[in-house]
Amino acid sequence: MSYCRQEGKDRIMFVTKDDHASPSLAEIKPDDPDDPYEEHGLILPNGEINWNCPCLGGMASGPCSEPFKAAFSCFHKSQEEMRGSDCLDQFRDMQDCMQRYPELYPQDDDPLEVSPERLESDDVGEAAPAESTPPPIDQVVAADTSS
Secondary structure, rough: OOOEEOOOOEEEEEEOOOHHOOOOOOOOOOOOOOOOOOOOOOEEOOOOOOOOOOOOOOOOOOOHHHHHHHHHHHHHHHHOOOHHHHHHHHHHHHHHHHOOOOOOOOOOOOOOOHHHHHHOOHHOOOOOOHOOOOHHHHHHHHHOOOO
């Protein structure tokens, strides 16, 4: 006996072998290219930006969404030879906004810069792990000539 039940957002269908013995009569409707909820990637078929694209990493929502959208739209529509060079003001506004919310938009630390706190700790002078240290050049040359 076949039946279906709903559990939260999920629908669970139990079917029998007899249900699968004949081909399905279900009709699949073609995709609507104008459906705003359809996954189209970053650029929609009409050329507009898909602000719901997961590739934007949530930047299109939150306290800096409007400066982000202005900067990204400007870059997308830019016709300059160096694309986006006419959008510096919008990107500056976006960066200013992001700096006001460091807990939401953390700045990447420069790996070459050593903070004052780290200078006082003992681990500054430690050597890097052996696997990240390249071998001396004479070993590399010797390895290349041995084959």
